[in-house]
Amino acid sequence: MKKYDNRKYYISAIILFFIFVIVFKLINLQIFDESLKISAENNSQRRITEYPARGLIYDRYGNLLVYNEAAYDLMLIPRKMKEFDTLSLCRDLNIDISDFYARLEKCISFSSFRPSVFYKQITAQQYSTLQEHLFKYPGFFVQNRTLRKYTSSLGAHILGDIGEIDKETLEKNPYYTGGDYIGKSGVEKYYETVLRGKKGVKIFLVDVHNNIQGSYMNGKYDTLAIPGKDLYLTIDSALQAYGERLMKNKVGSIVAIDPNNGEILALVSSPTYDPQLLVGRNRGKNYDSLLNAKSKPLINRAISSTYPPGSIFKIAQALVGLQEGVLKPNTFYPCDVSLVGCHGHPPAQGVARAIQYSCNPYFYMVFRSLVQRKIEKSIFKDSRIGLQLWKEKITGLGFDKAFDIGLPGVNKGQIPGPDYYDRKYGKYRWAFSTIYSLGIGQGEVLVSPLQMANFCAIIANKGYYYNPHIVKQIGTDSVDRKNYMKIFTPFDKKHFDVIIEGMEYAVNEDYGTGRNAIISGMRVCGKTGTVQNPHGKDHSVFIAFAPKDEPKIAIAVYVENAGFGGVWAAPIARLMMEKYLLDSIIDPDIEKIIFETKIDAEQ
Amino acid sequence: MQNSSIFKRLDWISILIYLLLVLIGWVNIYSAVYEESHSSIIDLSQKYGKQLIWIGAALLLALVILIIDSKFYTSFAYVLYAVGILLLFAVLIFGIEINASKSWFQFGTFRMQPVEFTKITVCLALAQTMSSRFFSFNEIKSIIKIGIILFLPILLIFIQNDTGSALVFFAFIFVLYREGMSKELFFTGFVLIVLFLLAMLTNLEILLLVVLIASVVIYIISNTRTLQARIMLYLFLLYSSLSLIFYFYSDIFTEKLLLLIIINITINLLTMLILYFTSRKKIILLYFLILLGVSAFVLSADYIFNNILQPHQQNRITEFLGITDDPLGIGYNVNQSKIAIGSGGLTGKGFLQGTQTKYNFVPEQSTDFIFCTIGEEWGLIGSLTVITLYTFLILRIIFRSEKQRTSFSRIYGYGVASILFFHVAVNIGMTVGLTPVVGIPLPFLSYGGSSLWAFTILLFIFIKLDSDRTENLR
């Protein structure tokens, strides 16, 4: 290798060349470039962060829901504070001296080098006097903020709120500085990075009196703020407002989805609150009272609360039975009330009629044939295998799955499997008789109203759905393609016909349990549910889609402690569908009754 | 006999430089995160407290490496390489994502970046392959071997979206050159790497790259041995360095684009004239056509980028090039960093007195931007001291590598020098605005356990090999 010996000189020369380039640049920066000299004594530079306007929020038709209003915070960097006339500042802010020290203490405990909010949202009048005196208060500066304003009080759970960033988030995310506002819930939180835009920085030269002399280096080191993007929700604000009105004085939720694309048309959670309450200086106080209210209005029940689904789950059982081949469309089981209680109805000849009458013993038998497959001799082993097979299928309907809908706090619910009962009772210590109530949607199965509505959309589409989502468009970009791709469930299309037939009977024929959802001139398919509630009055639930042949809306209504599903949930669903599909209400009397009824939640 | 005198045979000067750099690093990490409310210097909730633990562990690691027999590294070079590659695969599956790159393992509160260690194993494997008696740059088999050794990790790291770390592996081109790669190939590759780095800074340089590729194509087409080809090569060299110089100091000029094009055309015209008076006309025609095409492309592409692409499309392009972790917009970090360093002046503001870094204007100031704190608080004197220490260490490793009796040790030594050089040049270059913000740490100085440990192991394996150079490893 002797012949390459001199290459070490070339390599060293190259390395030295680059080192010298860096050294030249450093000498240039540190010695010759006068513009970068900032003496430590006089703060000749002032950086002003330019906050971009937060993106606005519209509904699916472009109606404005959320916009911005300017506000000002008085900020302080404790380290930069020097002796000044504290009394004068107290006068300007209309606070007393002990309050001043308390606020100062709070800022210092946050950080002595970083800015924190000294006084939140000063009034326009305070701002004008303060602006004149500000040069006398070194370390203090005014930061403009955007506050949210709402065109109406609807959709508080969907829109969410913004608030001052907490210390923990601040430390994790270098983008923010103390006092910044950040989305705390709803789309404000989920789409925070989209809505907020990007901050810019303007650097100014200031004199010893802290007055701005001009732009530093002609703005060469400035960065421009990029405004946030607007959000267009999938929500139909008229339908949403109507749903919230229907659910007033009741506890529960309504979820309406367009089965043709997964767009969520309405997402009502009741009780709700005026989103304006969480804006401005009373935010903290209002937030606490909402947080502590007995009815828990801050919870988005439509996506975060899960309940036993009750009889609507019978449809799911029928589907699994048909798909697994243990049930035929014309299978007959007698209404044997010695197995499980039922209500008087004609004999259920086949699956469709059983759905129409919501016959409990029928679905007890369906679930039994699903769990007891007779693969193993021991009923314990057999049930374990059967339940596992059942769980694999039924979760294909979107249960036990947290949908990424564009909101935080989506609850995945629960479908108990063999592991669950092994933990509860011990392995091979449970069998069908232990878990039979799952068959009629009671017991350990938990489903969110969102999942119920999506399940209904799956039926409407005969076997597929689109990821349910709440945002239609971000700025000028349409949302993620994944939201518009068909997701197929492990069920054959042919099995849905008999299910839909049963749901049609349930609404439109005698002895149907959902007759309160009839809309004249339209075929509505639905299923009621009444969920036994060990803590109080039963919950009322109803899912439906319409029109039968060309479904445009799939809806789930869940009213806590309202008793029979057919009595309260079904008419609410009917009114929602009429509002969306016909844009008018056929029977105003029913509407009036619903508006006026108050159903207290019992816990 | 050898065991008794191993500490005498150690290169204490390198070790001293190492210790100095680690100490400088710790002092500046302390300063970067300092707040008056912090009480103790061994506060383990603070970065400087944690760094003390990393330093202690690093010294222990160094000791262990000095004790392990040198033969271990030659015998297990490939095994270690395989482990390194496996770790890169594993991090793709089990790793977590930080700053958009999925390149970290997390165990409780402790995080580790396997790529730091892969640098060592690749260096060992490269030394093992190239020191083989059968290795030759004329053998296609040999070329394929080193190709695989180098590009497998590069590919995996690119998939992790850690562009900066992937680029480090290109630094091994120095090793290849030293061991006999043709100088034309070295030159071309080297310029490509430099231009790729510059291309990440602004869009204009992407186009420079295109010009370069075109010129290389011409170079390859022409006969290497002819005089005119050599002249072209030298002219091209001149052209590149002039472009680079204008690029570095382009802040001064407003019409950067215009200047580059003028230089481009002048140099190319000169080349053509010389070619015309010396040689074959076909080449000239071809060259002329390519030149025309490239110039048109330069002008139109730049126009398209600035005037036709929407901002979000422009962002996508810059993101593709790896400039992602810039929370306040492209250029913000570098601007703040330049202001911080520039405000340091000749002597600096003094320990703990840096205001630009203190007020959190510079992000990542204890990791990737630690050099800012040095520049601001210790001034030009401090920053030149650090650079001198690095330069001395790198050159010392190169010259001690040359003294090795085995090619394994020599090649490994060159590998260490190359990695250190790349990290130092790109990291410091980034803080002064010469190189793109790619997020690679400053060796021995930046906060963080995995980077400190990896650089310690890397260096001390060489120090160990060097101490055994009187022995024959093969």
Ligand SMILES: [Zn+2]
């Ligand atoms: Zn019955």
